[in-house]
Amino acid sequence: MKIDILTLFPEMFAGFLEHSILGRAHKAGLIEINLVQWRDFTLDKHRKVDDAPYGGGAGMVLMCDPLFRAIEALKSADENFPETQVIYLTPQGQPFVQSIAIDLSEHAQHLILVCGHYEGVDERARILFDREISIGDYVLTGGELPAAILTDAVARLMPGVLGNDESAVHESFMHGIFDHPHYTRPEVYRDMTVPSILLGGHHAKIQEWRYERALERTREVRPDLVEKLGQK
Numbered sequence: 500m501k502i503d504i505l506t507l508f509p510e511m512f513a514g515f516l517e518h519s520i521l522g523r524a525h526k527a528g529l530i531e532i533n534l535v536q537w538r539d540f541t542l543d544k545h546r547k548v549d550d551a552p553y554g555g556g557a558g559m560v561l562m563c564d565p566l567f568r569a570i571e572a573l574k575s576a577d578e579n580f581p582e583t584q585v586i587y588l589t590p591q592g593q594p595f596v597q598s599i600a601i602d603l604s605e606h607a608q609h610l611i612l613v614c615g616h617y618e619g620v621d622e623r624a625r626i627l628f629d630r631e632i633s634i635g636d637y638v639l640t641g642g643e644l645p646a647a648i649l650t651d652a653v654a655r656l657m658p659g660v661l662g663n664d665e666s667a668v669h670e671s672f673m674h675g676i677f678d679h680p681h682y683t684r685p686e687v688y689r690d691m692t693v694p695s696i697l698l699g700g701h702h703a704k705i706q707e708w709r710y711e712r713a714l715e716r717t718r719e720v721r722p723d724l725v726e727k728l729g730q731k
């Protein structure tokens with residue numbers, strides 16, 4: 500998979516892409532991630548991307564032309580990736596959930612992630628987007644953190660990115676509920692003990708215990724998820 504991230508601030512991604520699992524996947528060529536400077540698609544000497552809003556009011560609006568040029572250029576840049584999905588990160592988008600990450604990791608070949616800023620993009624540029632995604636009901640200053648979150652959630656599901664020890668299969672939301680509690684050495688820490696069932700080696704009983712704890716925890720915090728599970 501190839502992910503192009505269109506941003507005014509590529510330097511914001513530096514540490515994030517270089518380290519940990521994503522850094523490894525990037526270096527190993529399991530996923531190609533390109534940071535694309537939005538201003539490279541301007542035609543004026545000041546590399547201007549924004550202007551004041553028609554109708555007045557606070558804030559600046561990202562102009563159509565640099566964005567149209569960027570998307571057109573990125574779409575035609577590589578014939579190895581003929582199918583592109585353009586995603587605009589916006590608080591007005593569809594809420595980002597694990598099922599979207601799974602769908603993108605399984606079906607998308609080439610993603611262009613558009614990181615807005617200021618008041619966002621000129622409304623007319625929205626015809627460029629195949630999808631608009633929000634990472635939550637709050638407003639951030641820019642789309643860089645949302646794009647990083649989406650990239651991480653999708654990349655870690657790509658084959659070969661996680662080692663066996665880090666498998667995504669049993670994690671929260673993969674089966675509609677939270678992950679079960681985890682424990683590691685030592686067996687007793689400040690008088691807190693590991694549940695004895697995890698020490699007994701009875702695989703079926705451990706599975707059953709883990710499922711019950713996962714369900715219990717989900718019911719406490721997110722009863723809506725448990726309800727949805729019952730409806731399936």
Ligand SMILES: C[S@@+](CC[C@H](N)C(=O)[O-])C[C@H]1O[C@@H](n2cnc3c(N)ncnc32)[C@H](O)[C@@H]1O
Nearest residue numbers: 588589590615618619633634638639641642645
């Ligand atoms: C200050 S916000 C613009 C908010 C916009 N005026 C509104 O109220 O809907 C600037 C940019 O940050 C990004 N952004 C902010 N919050 C976001 C969220 N919850 N999810 C995804 N992107 C977000 C978007 O790319 C947006 O264009």
